[in-house]
Amino acid sequence: MVRSEVALWPLEEIGTVSDLAPVMMDLAGERIPAPPTELLINLADALLETAGSPPVVTGLVHWPALIVALWPQLWPEARRNFSGRAAMTPPQRGESVAPPLVYAIPASRALQWPGRTHITSSAPPSSPSRGAAWLAGQADAVMSELFAGCASHSADLAFAKKLARAADGLEQLRQEPGADSALALLRTLIAIAPGQGLAELKREALAVLQGQLANAGLMTVIGLANIKLSDIPEAATPSEALSAWVAAQAAQLGDEDAERLLEKVGRDDANAPEAWWRGSVRQALVTGIQQRSADWGRALLRWLAAPKPAGLLDALLPDSPTSEDWLLLLADNLRVSMDHLDTFREHCRKRGWSRLHAWGVSTAFHGEASIDSQLAFVGDPLPGLAYLVERLPGQLVVSKAVAAANSGLTTLAGKRTAREPNWLEGLDASHAGWRALWRAHLEASGVHWPQEVDRNQLAGQLLDAVLAGDPSDPLIATLATDLAATALEHPQRAQLWKRLGTTGKKALLSAVAATLLQRISAGLATPTPETELAEAVIHQVRSGRPTAIIITALLGWDAPLAEQEVVRWISSTQGSEWLSVAEEVGHHVQRRGWGQVASEMYSLCRWSKRELRPAVAACVGLLSRWEQNLFLMLYAPTGQKKHLDxxxxxxxxxxxxxxxxxxxxxxxxxxxxxxxxxxxxxxxxxxxxxxxxxxxxxxxxxxxxxxxxxxxxxxxxxxxxxxxxxxxxx
Incomplete structure (x- = not known):
């Protein structure tokens, strides 16, 4: 006879039993060890993720331990609903007993359970979901916070998945606040805690939603439509943010999106949005249209062409527009005769409507004539010029800007070429009009040089213009680095510094000095700089660590250097730098009579920088008698050594x-x-x-x-x- 022992609790009481270990050990007659962690996590993951047939724990060795380990993580409702069953064969069709949440079978019977999710102790640990990890006992403060904040808990273990989704959403929201993530979190929070549950977290999501809604897309806005006020904290309704979004974005929507929004607002059936949402959007639409802006005018034109929102537009559409913005946007769709257009232009002149005037002249005239007519506009022609510059062919705009010498037109043309630099391919820097356009182009963040142009030729033309009396400071300052090589070789380079303004001179001097230093470092032949350029070179050298070849060049220029700073420079060089220039620098030191430099080089050549010995030999007369004798005895190059008596x-x-x-x-x-x-x-x-x-x-x-x-x-x-x-x- 086989004796079995069981433990029974009333269903209403089992939910409060948080630990089955004592009872299970009493029934087993021995201590129940903890199951393998990966096995427990895999079980939890399967309980949450497996759809259809219940998962199967293959092997009964850890079955009691799994139940004991999993039980404390379940909440009362889940405990009352939990069921696990040890079985030998799969259930047959027509079984009257509801299937458990999980089966446990002997390992030898695994082949009899095909098509199931099998959980074995030898299986490698899967990548568990957050809900599974929490269900397996891993600490998760956010999950625990969410669980504690729910007034009630579903008996379904899938409730842990909802908690995990909410936890992920909450962390994502806190790391990267955004309207979409805030709405997704809010929906999840409402799903797990309808009514006023989790009020603080809902308030947090709503705060982000209100702050970020301005940059959200239409679907996020529509996603708010079925949020019930009863499910969110009082005074947290995102009505103001919703109205602000509509005011800022609705007029910018494409045809399909606009139709979707307007249809949603106009619904009044069982699927209608919540009243607060519909009222907020509707009022914002009315307010936006009453502004009579160009955007709203464009939007109305698009919306009137759409069939579905026509009824709603009848209620939203205000009186006829009167502002220039409104009329300008409507004007593109007007079909009028030339007589009507002339009358329209006259009204624009009277009211100072520059852009509408530009639209009129662009319809009445072609090419440069439309620009000439706009330049003659009484009032401010610039808004209308901007309208024309954006619509006329680029080549026409550029040629007119170069010829007209009108600063406003030039500025606008420069903005156009900044976006379309190919229109600058005819650039001629010897022409004042082209230089003005080039400057405007650069001020609009255009590329420095058009493609397929001779940069050296343009640079020479620009520098020649400076010498001719046009300082072109903004151009020079912006292009200084590109002009440096040409300026360095310019036959009248010294005169440039006298003709340039302060800004251009400073920028070009710095760039030319840097180029000169690069050439010196590369061992290339370089011109002797004039005073201004030499001072700029020295200024740059003093901000870094000059090499031996640069020190030698500076000394050869008779640059105004302090002996002590040359001592510091030489001491910071590498010995190998002096192989090709040591003797030359020694002659320069001898010519300047710099005893401190000679003594420093002597000191260095004795121990660390033997490459300096030719330099010391060239200025040995600047050393003390004793240092001279020691050098000539011990360190002088071959052929120069001597013996002491x-x-x-x-x-x-x-x-x-x-x-x-x-x-x-x-x-x-x-x-x-x-x-x-x-x-x-x-x-x-x-x-x-x-x-x-x-x-x-x-x-x-x-x-x-x-x-x-x-x-x-x-x-x-x-x-x-x-x-x-x-x-x-x-």
């Missing part, structure tokens, strides 16, 4: 000894193998050192000066001069 060496040894160890001459003499008795104990330190050095030179000790230097180096191993003397004595 012993007397000079002894003098240098005495000087350095008196400098670094003034009171220890007798000690070092004795350490070097000499006898104290030969040295006066009462002489001054420098005299003692001279006596010691001379006696060492004449063999007063075993190794002479070499031994004396050796003993000094023991105590002063890092002294550069001692090291160099040691090298010489070897």
């Amino acid at each position: 012993q007397e000079t060496l002894a003098r240098y040894v005495a000087e350095i000894g008196a400098d670094i160890a003034p009171d220890q001459a007798l000690d070092y003499w004795e350490r070097a193998g000499g006898e104290r008795k030969w040295i006066s104990h009462t002489s001054r330190p420098d005299a003692q050192w001279r006596d010691v050095a001379n006696r060492a030179r004449h063999g007063g000790n075993a190794r002479g000066l070499t031994a004396l230097i050796r003993e000094l180096r023991k105590d002063y191993p890092n002294n550069d001069t001692l090291q160099e003397l040691s090298r010489i004595l070897k």
